[in-house]
Structure formats: structure tokens, C-alpha cells
Amino acid sequence: MKTSRFLLVALFAAKAQAFTVVLDYTYDSTGFFTSNLVAKAALEQAATDLSNLITSPLGAISPSSMSFTGNVSGTTATADWKLSFSNPTTAAAVELTSYSAAAGEFRVFVGMRSLSGSTLGQGGPAGMGLNFGGGGTESNWVAAVSAMNTASNAVMMRGGGPVIGNFSGNFTLGATDGAYSLNYGAIAGTLWFDNDADNNGSADGDLSTYWHFNHATGVGGGLNDFYSVALHEILHSMGFGTGATWDGNVSGASWLGTQAIAEHGTGANLIDTGSGAHIADNTMSLTLAGSLSQEVVMGPSIVTGTRKTLTELDAAFLQDLGYSVAAIPEPSTCALLFGAGVLGLAVWRRRAA
Numbered sequence: 001m002k003t004s005r006f007l008l009v010a011l012f013a014a015k016a017q018a019f020t021v022v023l024d025y026t027y028d029s030t031g032f033f034t035s036n037l038v039a040k041a042a043l044e045q046a047a048t049d050l051s052n053l054i055t056s057p058l059g060a061i062s063p064s065s066m067s068f069t070g071n072v073s074g075t076t077a078t079a080d081w082k083l084s085f086s087n088p089t090t091a092a093a094v095e096l097t098s099y100s101a102a103a104g105e106f107r108v109f110v111g112m113r114s115l116s117g118s119t120l121g122q123g124g125p126a127g128m129g130l131n132f133g134g135g136g137t138e139s140n141w142v143a144a145v146s147a148m149n150t151a152s153n154a155v156m157m158r159g160g161g162p163v164i165g166n167f168s169g170n171f172t173l174g175a176t177d178g179a180y181s182l183n184y185g186a187i188a189g190t191l192w193f194d195n196d197a198d199n200n201g202s203a204d205g206d207l208s209t210y211w212h213f214n215h216a217t218g219v220g221g222g223l224n225d226f227y228s229v230a231l232h233e234i235l236h237s238m239g240f241g242t243g244a245t246w247d248g249n250v251s252g253a254s255w256l257g258t259q260a261i262a263e264h265g266t267g268a269n270l271i272d273t274g275s276g277a278h279i280a281d282n283t284m285s286l287t288l289a290g291s292l293s294q295e296v297v298m299g300p301s302i303v304t305g306t307r308k309t310l311t312e313l314d315a316a317f318l319q320d321l322g323y324s325v326a327a328i329p330e331p332s333t334c335a336l337l338f339g340a341g342v343l344g345l346a347v348w349r350r351r352a353a
């Protein structure tokens with residue numbers, strides 16, 4: 001029965017992954033990632049590198065109805081969540097009343113869009129909507145709402161990572177207010193890349209003079225590195241730059257989080273005030289893979305012809321957002337670093353990411 005034992009070992013190894021970015025191509029309705037497997041590989045590599053860095057044990061999202069009820073002697077209060085986001089390809093509103101995730105899984109819905117100006121990509125956490133229901137006797141109402149609140153937060157905060165959003169107020173039965181404060185965490189994200197280099201409002205057929213897709217080769221002069229932008233947008237989808245925990249750590253141009261302050265020496269002028277969602281432009285740190293000086297991944301822009309890999313300061317921000325990170329990055333990041341080289345550093349045209 002030795003083969004069975006090996007199989008079990010493999011299964012346990014797979015389960016030990018605390019955090020896994022799962023890229024979801026459901027909404028790639030133009031088939032971009034089906035036809036461009038080099039671009040898909042770069043995107044998947046960015047997901048793998050972040051999965052290897054982050055060790056937060058995100059809890060499973062279950063049941064898939066995302067419905068949580070407090071029941072006190074037959075008096076019930078129910079919160080029904082729904083996932084709400086923009087279709088990454090068409091921008092149409094998507095609502096999912098049924099959604100589940102395995103332990104550790106963070107799903108990101110991806111696509112391509114026509115983006116105006118110099119924007120290379122956009123990403124963010126999926127939004128959440130909420131409906132309440134319930135009824136019974138007023139004397140049990142406050143306890144029922146409280147039990148509903150506890151049950152919801154136990155699942156929807158996922159036991160780690162940032163608070164993305166909060167709904168708080170009173171759910172009222174008769175003359176009785178039941179106070180609630182419902183948080184949701186890193187449930188899911190969305191991102192999309194620009195497919196309109198000439199900004200004429202429609203997708204370009206040939207993007208090879210705009211994007212550098214291959215993450216295993218140096219970035220060509222004048223091209224925008226797909227891997228770097230993928231890293232950047234996945235991080236946005238995880239709550240880097242948006243969400244309650246991010247907002248709570250930003251005060252004007254200052255970052256208040258202790259880990260990034262310890263890493264950088266100060267939080268003053270560490271935030272890009274133009275967007276409020278990035279580390280300040282031109283902020284340098286050391287790459288996790290090779291301890292080389294490089295502009296952080298989560299600055300507001302990237303220089304054409306260059307690649308960014310994760311830095312110590314990017315990781316420190318992740319810690320301030322509630323993620324735990326591994327001390328030593330995986331070798332795959334290392335290989336990427338050496339692939340990047342210093343190609344095209346003379347090209348200073350900057351593109352927003």
C-alpha cells in the first residue's frame with residue numbers, strides 16, 4: 001500500500017498551503033488568457049509568488065449561501081451576504097449570492113479591458129452587500145442579533161488578513177434596537193489589464209509592442225512588464241490601497257502601521273497623496289529575493305522596460321494590513337529577479353499601474 005501512503009503525503013502537503021491566490025478566468029469572455037498562455041503564465045507566477053510569501057491561515061467561506069442566523073429561543077436574526085463586483089472584462093455589475101472558498105483560498109476574477117490614458121491595470125477587493133431578516137420576541141432580540149453578528153464575523157473575517165469593509169448600525173424589531181457591527185475581510189478580488197495601447201476605446205489585436213508578457217525574460221525597452229503589473233494589481237485586490245484596514249492606517253501622506261515604519265524608518269510622506277492607495281512614488285526598498293535596491297511594487301507607477309519584484313517594504317505593508325508573511329521567499333522569486341537585470345533603465349517614461 002505504499003502508493004496510497006505517498007498519495008496521502010501529497011494531499012497533506014497541498015493542504016498545508018496557508019494562503020493561495022486562485023486566479024479565476026470565468027469572466028475572461030474574450031478568451032485573452034486562453035489564447036495568450038505566456039501572459040497567463042506571468043499572471044500565475046505573480047499569484048504563486050504572493051502565495052509563497054503570505055502565510056495567513058485564511059478560514060474557509062462556508063456555507064456558500066453566506067447566510068448567518070442567531071437563534072435565541074426561536075427569535076431569529078439573519079444576515080445574508082452577497083458578493084458584488086464589476087465584471088473584469090465588460091464592467092457589468094456581477095452579484096453572487098452563493099460563494100464559497102476553501103481554507104487559505106483567495107480568489108481573484110481576472111480580465112482585460114480598454115483603459116484610458118496611461119493606466120496599465122486596475123484591481124481591488126470585491127464588494128459585499130447585505131440583507132437582514134428575522135423576527136420573534138423583543139426580549140430575545142438583542143441576543144439574537146448579537147449571535148448572528150458573532151457567527152458572521154467568525155466566517156466573513158476569515159480569521160486573518162485585513163478588514164475590507166464594515167456594516168454597523170441597529171437592526172430593529174418593534175421598539176428594540178439590536179446593535180450590529182459586521183466585518184468582511186479578504187473574500188475575493190478583481191483585476192484587469194489594459195488592452196488598448198492607442199487609447200481609441202477598443203481592444204488592440206496586437207499588444208506585443210505595448211506589453212512584455214514573458215516573465216522569464218528581461219523586459220524589452222519601452223515595454224510594460226505584465227508580471228510586475230500582475231503583482232501590483234493582485235495586491236490591490238487583497239486590500240493593499242483600499243479597504244478599512246488600509247484607510248485606518250493612512251493619515252494624509254503618513255502611514256501609521258508599525259511594521260512599515262520599522263522597515264522604512266518613518267511613516268511620514270510614505271503614502272502617495274495623489275491616489276491615497278499607493279506607497280509614495282520613487283520609494284526604494286530591498287528586494288526579498290536578492291536584497292537589491294528597487295522601487296517598491298506598490299508605488300503608483302512603473303518605468304517602462306523594467307521589472308519589479310516584491311520588496312521588504314511591500315511585505316511590511318502587508319503585515320500592517322494583517323497578513324503574516326514568510327521570512328524567506330520562495331526560489332521562484334529569485335529566478336525572476338535575475339531575469340530582470342537592468343534592461344532599459346535608461347527609459348524613464350513612466351506609466352501608471
Ligand SMILES: [Zn+2]
Pocket residue numbers: 232236278299300353
Ligand atoms: Zn495601483
